Amino acid sequence: xxxxxxxxxxxxxxxxxxxxxxxxxxxxxxxxxxxxxxxxxxxxxxxxxxxxxxxxxxxxxxxxxxxxxxxxxxxxxxxxxxxxxxxxxxxxxxxxxxxxxxxxxxxxxxxxxxxxxxxxxxxxxxxxxxxxxxxxxxxxxxxxxxxxxxxxxxxxxxxxxxxxxxxxxxxxxxxxxxxxxxxxxxxxxxxxxxxxxxxxxxxxxxxxxxxxxxxxxxxxxxxxxxxxxxxxxxxxxxxxxxxxxxxxxxxxxxxxxxxxxxxxxxxxxxxxxxxxxxxxxxxxxxxxxxxxxxxxxxxxxxxxxxxxxxxxxxxxxxxxxxxxxxxxxxxxxxxxxxxxxxxxxxxxxxxxxxxxxxxxxxxxxxxxxxxxxxxxxxxxxxxxxxxx
Amino acid sequence: xxxxxxxxxxxxxxxxxxxxxxxxxxxxxxxxxxxxxxxxxxxxxxxxxxxxxxxxxxxxxxxxxxxxxxxxxxxxxxxxxxxxxxxxxxxxxxxxxxxxxxxxxxxxxxxxxxxxxxxxxxxxxxxxxxxxxxxxxxxxxxxxxxxxxxxxxxxxxxxxxxxxxxxxxxxxxxxxxxxxxxxxxxxxxxxxxxxxxxxxxxxxxxxxxxxxxxxxxxxxxxxxxxxxxxxxxxxxxxxxxxxxxxxxxxxxxxxxxxxxxxxxxxxxxxxxxxxxxxxxxxxxxxxxxxxxxxxxxxxxxxxxxxxxxxxxxxxxxxxxxxxxxxxxxxxxxxxxxxxxxxxxxxxxxxxxxxxxxxxxxxxxxxxxxxxxxxxxxxxxxxxxxxxxxxxxxxxxxxxx
Numbered sequence: 001x002x003x004x005x006x007x008x009x010x011x012x013x014x015x016x017x018x019x020x021x022x023x024x025x026x027x028x029x030x031x032x033x034x035x036x037x038x039x040x041x042x043x044x045x046x047x048x049x050x051x052x053x054x055x056x057x058x059x060x061x062x063x064x065x066x067x068x069x070x071x072x073x074x075x076x077x078x079x080x081x082x083x084x085x086x087x088x089x090x091x092x093x094x095x096x097x098x099x100x101x102x103x104x105x106x107x108x109x110x111x112x113x114x115x116x117x118x119x120x121x122x123x124x125x126x127x128x129x130x131x132x133x134x135x136x137x138x139x140x141x142x143x144x145x146x147x148x149x150x151x152x153x154x155x156x157x158x159x160x161x162x163x164x165x166x167x168x169x170x171x172x173x174x175x176x177x178x179x180x181x182x183x184x185x186x187x188x189x190x191x192x193x194x195x196x197x198x199x200x201x202x203x204x205x206x207x208x209x210x211x212x213x214x215x216x217x218x219x220x221x222x223x224x225x226x227x228x229x230x231x232x233x234x235x236x237x238x239x240x241x242x243x244x245x246x247x248x249x250x251x252x253x254x255x256x257x258x259x260x261x262x263x264x265x266x267x268x269x270x271x272x273x274x275x276x277x278x279x280x281x282x283x284x285x286x287x288x289x290x291x292x293x294x295x296x297x298x299x300x301x302x303x304x305x306x307x308x309x310x311x312x313x314x315x316x317x318x319x320x321x322x323x324x325x326x327x328x329x330x331x332x333x334x335x336x337x338x339x340x341x342x343x344x345x346x347x348x349x350x351x352x353x354x355x356x357x358x359x360x361x362x363x364x365x366x367x368x369x370x371x372x373x374x375x376x377x378x379x380x381x382x383x384x385x386x387x388x
Numbered sequence: 389x390x391x392x393x394x395x396x397x398x399x400x401x402x403x404x405x406x407x408x409x410x411x412x413x414x415x416x417x418x419x420x421x422x423x424x425x426x427x428x429x430x431x432x433x434x435x436x437x438x439x440x441x442x443x444x445x446x447x448x449x450x451x452x453x454x455x456x457x458x459x460x461x462x463x464x465x466x467x468x469x470x471x472x473x474x475x476x477x478x479x480x481x482x483x484x485x486x487x488x489x490x491x492x493x494x495x496x497x498x499x500x501x502x503x504x505x506x507x508x509x510x511x512x513x514x515x516x517x518x519x520x521x522x523x524x525x526x527x528x529x530x531x532x533x534x535x536x537x538x539x540x541x542x543x544x545x546x547x548x549x550x551x552x553x554x555x556x557x558x559x560x561x562x563x564x565x566x567x568x569x570x571x572x573x574x575x576x577x578x579x580x581x582x583x584x585x586x587x588x589x590x591x592x593x594x595x596x597x598x599x600x601x602x603x604x605x606x607x608x609x610x611x612x613x614x615x616x617x618x619x620x621x622x623x624x625x626x627x628x629x630x631x632x633x634x635x636x637x638x639x640x641x642x643x644x645x646x647x648x649x650x651x652x653x654x655x656x657x658x659x660x661x662x663x664x665x666x667x668x669x670x671x672x673x674x675x676x677x678x679x680x681x682x683x684x685x686x687x688x689x690x691x692x693x694x695x696x697x698x699x700x701x702x703x704x705x706x707x708x709x710x711x712x713x714x715x716x717x718x719x720x721x722x723x724x725x726x727x728x729x730x731x732x733x734x735x736x737x738x739x740x741x742x743x744x745x746x747x748x749x750x751x752x753x754x755x756x757x758x759x760x761x762x763x764x765x766x767x768x769x770x771x772x773x774x775x776x777x778x779x780x781x782x783x784x785x786x787x788x
Contacts (some may be wrong), residue, residue: 072474082473187593196775197564199593200460203488218496219466266757272442299487300459341425342458345449348425348456 014375023033036366038358039064045357052344056385062343069343070335079215087328087335089223093288094231094305098318099230099237100281100313101150103274105310106241108254109164113175115306116182117279118154119299121286123186124152127208129381130193138207142291149287150280156182157279158272165268179306186299203295214350226288231324233284238320240277250274283305314364333358404755410584411443413671416478418452418663421464421490424481425456428596429640430621434482434505436516444664457628460485465613467495478670480505480663480781484566489523494518501676505659506566510678516729521662522770527714527785528575528655528689530721532637533577535653535694535703536761539635540582542700543614550612556587559607559618563786567629569765570619573721574637576730576780581706588613598622609634611727611784620716621708635698650751652699654692655718679770684714722774724760731779737763 018152046063047053053060071087078084097114104111128148132141160174190199211221212228249270253260259266289301312330317320337351390526408692420438421549423429435454442452444776453474464486471479472493480503481490487507494502494515504510510520540554556578560567574589592600601624603619609632616623617637623646629636630647638647638654661682669676669699682688694704723729724737731737737758757764758774765774777783 023744066580073470076473082466082469086470191593198484199562200485202485203492219469296461296488298460301461302405303459338455338457344455348426349427 009132011376015372016021016371017328017374019087019370022369029363030363033292034361034368035358038361041361042222042354042357046354049350049353050344050346061339066339066343067332067336068340070337071332077221082217082219083335085220085227086225087331088227089293090335091328091331092223092227092249093285094308094312094331095304095323096230096233096285096288097282097309098316098323098327099233100278100285101309102313102320102323103241103247103250103316105313106254107250107271107274109271109275110172111157111160111275112172112176112307112310113156113160113178114278114282114309115302115304116179117282118286118289118302118306119155119179119182119186119281119297120156121149121153122290122294122297122301123182123189123227123286124148124150124283125287125290126201126295127152127189128203129204129295133204133206134147139210141206142209145291146287149290150283153281153283154276154279157275157282159265161272165271183299186297186301188255189254190298193265201296201298204297208295209292222292227282229288231351233281234320236323237281241318241320246270246273258262287292288342309357322350327360330359389632390754394710394711413447413667414451416447416451416667416671417474417476418447418472418667419476419479420452421458421467421470421471421479421481421486422454422456423458423460423486424596427624428621430595431482432434433640433656434659437663440658440660441663441667444660446669448665458486460489462489464489465492468502468709469496472497477501478503478666480666480735482506491515491518500788501666501670505662506771511769519666519676519678519680520770521677522680522766523656523657523662523688524684524766525689526569526721526765526774527684527770528657528691529570529574530577530580531691531707531714532617532639532653532655533574534581534635534706535577535699536574536617536635537578537582537585538703539652539698540578540614540708542586544582548614550614554582554585554615555611557587557605557613557616558587559604559608559616560589560591560602560622561620562593563591563783565772565775567591567619568777569618569774572774572776572778572781574617575778576721576723579729579780585780587781588784589781592620592788594620595776596621601625602628605629606632607784615780632646634735638692644692644695648697649769651695653694653703656690656692657682658688658690660787661692663701681766681770684711690751698707707731720762722763722765723761724758724763730763730775732778737776 043060043063047060071083073081073083076082094204097118101111101114125145125148128145131142131254132144136144154322156178160171160178163169163174176289187199190201194201209225211225212222213221215221249265252263252265253270257267263316290297294301308330312323312327333355337355340346340351340354341348392675422431422434426432426435431522431700437450439452453471453476460462464481466478468481478501482505484506487504487509490502491509491513494517498517501517501519505521507520510518536556543549544554558571558574560571564657571589578585588608588611590604592604594600601618601620601622605618605625605628608616609628613634615635615637616625616629619639621640623643626636626638626643626647628654629650635651635652636647636650637652640654640656642651642654644651662680666676668696691707694707710719747774766772
């Protein structure tokens with residue numbers, strides 16, 4: 001007893017240390033473990049909250065199956081599997097918006113305005129369609145809609161970039177506020193465009209995007225096209241960020257503005273140019289939503305994906321190729337959540353709790369990748385060493 | 389006990405409409421697409437309707453699939469196809485903006501019946517398996533308006549009016565026929581018992597915005613309104629009324645729990661009769677009406693219990709009397725025969741009056757709507773089309 005009392009400096013049970021490096025396999029192991037733990041936790045939460053599960057615990061199988069059923073129509077071949085292709089398409093749209101925020105994030109320009117920039121893209125495309133649909137041929141209209149979407153998305157992104165470059169305004173708040181302005185602009189135009197006053201524009205009678213007929217089901221052909229376009233964009237952005245001079249400049253500005261200035265990089269120009277790229281990509285996303293899917297616009301056209309995209313990009317460490325995985329993961333969880341409300345007939349907000357638990361575990365796992373936990377060693381020798 | 393009650397209800401229904409119930413509903417699978425979930429009073433009203441219809445029809449849990457939180461976008465089209473893949477032979481969607489996407493799905497799946505609430509396109513689309521439904525909610529609102537008028541008379545007799553003449557306030561969502569028809573019938577109900585009443589309407593530009601609805605109601609109260617009603621889906625307006633001690637006539641369901649001192653009565657559409665109808669029609673292999681309009685008589689338009697603490701004396705009796713008249717078909721809401729009851733710009737409504745460009749969906753040009761002494765609301769299409777601004781109603785803000 002007396003011997004222990006001598007130690008005046010008591011080491012805590014454990015302490016944290018930043019890892020200098022971690023083997024990629026170990027990092028992925030931790031992430032995988034986090035996903036598994038997340039699923040176990042949300043199963044427990046589901047059990048606590050869903051009455052049908054308490055009455056019939058065997059239904060827990062249905063619960064977990066929902067995450068597969070959400071993206072898979074059973075008994076359908078690959079090219080006729082509607083849910084699977086809807087999943088590809090949802091992933092692609094989310095991925096496209098995530099691509100858009102990535103260059104700015106790499107530059108440490110915290111663009112929280114992808115929601116508004118994409119919505120402006122939709123509004124631009126549909127605005128062109130609304131006014132010109134009777135006066136130009138279908139194919140030309142589709143091209144003009146693309147131009148409308150790109151211009152609107154780009155303008156919405158470049159405005160805050162200009163203010164940042166000129167007056168060093170806070171881009172996080174600025175881009176966030178631009179989202180609200182975009183939403184109200186949509187409301188404003190809906191009032192003008194819908195004579196009945198219901199503000200519900202409905203599907204416009206315009207030509208759809210030309211598709212590559214891979215399936216007999218038209219919605220699958222739409223999904224195929226959108227998925228293909230976004231995959232190509234992903235590859236292009238990866239090359240742009242990794243191998244182009246401009247991509248390198250973005251990294252340098254992100255690392256240190258001073259360094260960038262010292263090495264002769266025009267930081268203002270890089271900020272504006274990068275946000276232009278972001279805005280254009282949001283415009284593409286808006287075009288795919290507006291012209292490719294809805295053929296209409298509402299204040300909910302983007303539905304919060306502009307914010308989800310931030311998480312997708314961040315989880316992938318701003319690597320466009322990894323973002324394919326992270327956007328797919330988030331879409332799977334979302335589709336699973338929707339399936340759970342269907343299977344168990346519960347209100348829509350409940351499954352969001354489960355998705356939240358899983359995401360929390362995944363984000364939390366990054367902590368254990370960056371830090372290691374060192375427990376107090378039992379041996380007296382070890383203790384001395386630690387004190388030293 | 390609940391099960392017994394359900395069984396009893398089912399039995400009663402079976403006996404009351406034997407031929408329809410003879411059909412086997414076991415092969416029917418109903419898919420329901422909802423804009424939000426139970427948190428919205430509008431959607432909750434549909435969900436309750438589905439449950440009630442299930443009890444009446446004796447449907448199993450796996451015969452009904454509900455998909456919640458479906459936006460008014462391509463998502464609706466995809467959700468509809470998903471329900472078809474799941475084996476549904478009826479797909480129903482509940483929000484106005486779902487319509488064009490549901491119609492698209494209907495064209496693609498001709499063997500499945502698609503039913504849309506509040507929509508306007510079925511009567512002109514020419515798609516056989518696409519149907520619209522609504523209810524003559526204007527009758528319910530008229531009755532609610534009568535309750536409001538009686539309350540104003542009582543306030544007047546007690547000398548508690550804020551101004552010289554009774555003034556009502558109304559919080560509306562958007563400036564289009566569904567809302568206009570609603571507040572006009574509410575106003576006419578009040579006017580039928582309280583002839584000198586006028587009304588101010590304020591729009592919020594949203595179907596669900598609690599803050600906006602609350603502040604609109606407050607603004608109307610500040611402008612001297614003696615009573616408030618609303619057509620939007622949150623608790624905003626009722627809450628503002630309870631806080632200010634102003635009587636409120638509600639919508640979509642009773643708000644008496646939250647507003648025990650000010651809630652008078654509420655009207656709502658009961659969708660259970662429609663769900664029951666479509667399931668029975670499909671089970672029997674019979675066609676569903678292109679435009680189906682529920683009425684007080686069919687049990688589609690209902691009033692909640694009157695809150696005696698806030699309502700004027702004799703309200704219950706008066707409403708029961710008028711309800712019987714509606715059921716008998718002797719009472720018309722948009723009564724153009726009584727001189728001075730409905731005027732637009734000081735003049736009576738014209739015989740040849742037809743809905744203008746303001747109504748949704750193409751209307752057959754020159755359709756006569758006003759004849760036989762009343763405006764024929766919801767007879768040529770289930771969704772309301774009365775969209776005139778009549779004298780006595782003032783819009784405080786318009787373009788929404």
